[in-house]
Amino acid sequence: MSSRNNLPVLAFATTALLGIAVVLALLVAPEDVDQGVSQRIFYFHVPIALTAYLCFGLGAWKALRLLSVGGERRDLESYTWIHQGTIFGALTLITGSIWAKASWGVWWSWGSNQLVLFLVLFLFYCAYFMLRFSVDEGARRERICAVYALFGVALIPVSFFAIRLASDFIHPTVFTREGPQMTGTMFGSFLVCWAGITLLAYVMYRIELVGKRTDANLRELREALS
Amino acid sequence: MSSLTLYASDVAALMRKDLRLELRARDTLPAMLLFVLSTLVVFHFALPTGTSDDAAYGLLWIAIVFTALLGLARAWAPEREGGALDGLVLAPCDRSAIWLGKTLAVFVFLTAAELVALPAFALFFAPVDLVAIAGVVLASVGICAVGSLLAAMAAASRGREVILPLLFLPLAIPLIVGGVGAGISPQGATYLSFLALYDLIFAILAWATFEYVITE
Numbered sequence: 001m002s003s004r005n006n007l008p009v010l011a012f013a014t015t016a017l018l019g020i021a022v023v024l025a026l027l028v029a030p031e032d033v034d035q036g037v038s039q040r041i042f043y044f045h046v047p048i049a050l051t052a053y054l055c056f057g058l059g060a061w062k063a064l065r066l067l068s069v070g071g072e073r074r075d076l077e078s079y080t081w082i083h084q085g086t087i088f089g090a091l092t093l094i095t096g097s098i099w100a101k102a103s104w105g106v107w108w109s110w111g112s113n114q115l116v117l118f119l120v121l122f123l124f125y126c127a128y129f130m131l132r133f134s135v136d137e138g139a140r141r142e143r144i145c146a147v148y149a150l151f152g153v154a155l156i157p158v159s160f161f162a163i164r165l166a167s168d169f170i171h172p173t174v175f176t177r178e179g180p181q182m183t184g185t186m187f188g189s190f191l192v193c194w195a196g197i198t199l200l201a202y203v204m205y206r207i208e209l210v211g212k213r214t215d216a217n218l219r220e221l222r223e224a225l226s
Numbered sequence: 227m228s229s230l231t232l233y234a235s236d237v238a239a240l241m242r243k244d245l246r247l248e249l250r251a252r253d254t255l256p257a258m259l260l261f262v263l264s265t266l267v268v269f270h271f272a273l274p275t276g277t278s279d280d281a282a283y284g285l286l287w288i289a290i291v292f293t294a295l296l297g298l299a300r301a302w303a304p305e306r307e308g309g310a311l312d313g314l315v316l317a318p319c320d321r322s323a324i325w326l327g328k329t330l331a332v333f334v335f336l337t338a339a340e341l342v343a344l345p346a347f348a349l350f351f352a353p354v355d356l357v358a359i360a361g362v363v364l365a366s367v368g369i370c371a372v373g374s375l376l377a378a379m380a381a382a383s384r385g386r387e388v389i390l391p392l393l394f395l396p397l398a399i400p401l402i403v404g405g406v407g408a409g410i411s412p413q414g415a416t417y418l419s420f421l422a423l424y425d426l427i428f429a430i431l432a433w434a435t436f437e438y439v440i441t442e
Contacts (some may be wrong), residue, residue, distance in 0.1 A: 067438055124396035131393060134383040143438040144379050148393070151372075154431055155397060158424055162400035165407055165420060 007206055014203045017196040024189035038102030045095040047194040048088050049114065051201045053156070055085030056121070060153040063146035075142035076216075078149055079132065080208050084201050086125045092118045113163045120159050124152055236319040240327025245334060247304050254300045258293050258339040265289040266346055279352035280410045286347050287402050290340065290362065291369070291395075297335045298373040299390050301328060302381040315440055325374060325436035333370040340366065354409070357418065361408025364421035365401045368428060372397050375432040378439050400424050 025043035032039035059081035066074040096115045101107050110116060128148055135141040248255055269285040305311045314324050340362055348354050373394055380390040401424060407417035 067435070120396055120399055127389075127392040127396060130385075130389055131379060131383060134385045134389055135379075136384075140382060140442055143441075144382060147375075147435040147438050148379065150435060151397065151428075151431065154427055155400075158400050158427060161420065162403040162424075165417065166403040 007203070007210070010199070010206070011203050014196065014199045017192070017199060021189070021193040021196040024192050029186050029189040030183060035103050038099065041095055041099045041102070043190055043193040044197070045092065045099055046190070047197040048095060049092040049118065050194065051197050052085050052088035052092055052118070052121075054198065055081050055088060055201055055205075056125070056152055056156065059085060060149045063149035066142060066146045067150075072142065075145065076212055077209065078146060080205055080212065082125055082128060082149060082152075083208065084205050086122065086129075087204075088197075088201060089118055089122045089125065093122060111167065113160070113167060116163050117156075117160055120163070121152070121156065124155060128152070233320060233323055236323040237326045237330065240314075240324060241330045241334075244304070244328065244331035248331075248335070251304075254297055255335050255338060258297050258335060259342050261296050262289050262293040262339050262343045263346060265292065266343065266350055270350060282347075282351040283358075283409045284406055286343070286351070286409075287405050289343060290336075290365075290405075291398055291402065293339050293343070294332075294336050294366070294369045294373060295391055295394060297332055297339070298377045298394070299380075299387050301332055301374055301377045306381055311440070312442075315442075321437040321440055322433050324440065325378075325432060328374040328378075329370045329432075332374050333366060336366050336370060337363075357414035358409035360418055361405045361414070361421060364408075364418060364425060365405040368401045368421065368425045369398065371425065371429040371432050375436055375439060378436070382439070397428075 021043070025040055029040070029043065031037065059078045062074045062078035062081060065071070066078060093115065096112065096118070097107050100109050100112060100115070108115075128145065131148060132141065132145050135144055266286075266289055269282070269289065273282060273285070302311070305314065315321065344354050344359065344362065376393045376397070377390055380386050380393060383389050401421065404417045404421035404424065408414045408421065411417060
């Protein structure tokens, strides 16, 4: 049970790393020539988006392991990763929306393929929760949820491609974000932010997992006592 | 018999069962046909005068997707109501054959609805060319392949009819992109190959995972 003991240390490290990340992103990294101060949200928006992908991927990986090897705990792990992925996906939508407002003057733009992809994924994974909570608990629910999670990772590249294709006929003009190349300091700050956010997702995953397991154990105990 | 012909005959038997049930009870197909026609009429009133044909074409896809949903929501109803699912799972056939048989049966229903919808659309709104029809066929394959699996998931849940559209629509977005693109874009072939790719990926995925969805 050494994994349980390192959680406070990890949480502390995450807080410290995120603190450094905020300082780097807001104060140290040089201002973008074109977009000015609003570009600084990039240091959070992009890492959060990448972390959301990572969470969905890990959720599907656990689901695949559940289907191939079995094991009740993998269901909970898969669910928790997807839950974290959905949280970070929602954060991606929010930060992306703020960035769109700051640089294009609108809260939402169908021209931004990444944002549209996250909207599709957000809808998909919200349906995952609807499905999960309307099937009776048991082995069948575990497998159904696992299959749906696997469809999710197949949907990510397919939707990405579909949205690229759709922007040809829906939006003839495509926004390009190929501004100036990132300088060394910018890239360094970006990497620190990325590491911080990834660690944050992991810590949140662990905390949620511990909570869910305690919950399940408590329920078992109660049933055993009654 | 080789295992492949055995598999094919299982699939054919399961599909025939669904078609025969529908022929006798007639509780899905007439509803789908009437629904797709009514939707097209509703669209006429929903579209302002002078709207381009492209906009109408987009609405055709909404009609197709929702008609498919209507059929899919009832796809597993005979099995559920008759308690036949356990029997099917216990039957000495590969479980993916159950999925394939259901997919083919739903595909027949959806094709019948489209045979009504496309001429009606051409009559009411705008002509439909060959590439667009190829897009409809390819997208229908994807709709049925993914839809019959999701419908089996939804059938296991408490909120059956409510939950199926929620599960299905995010997965159908690429199909709509491909279908609409095949109809209105000059580079129709790109969209057709995209649809074929989607069908391939998701048919394999559904074929491989159906067993886990259906077994208790």
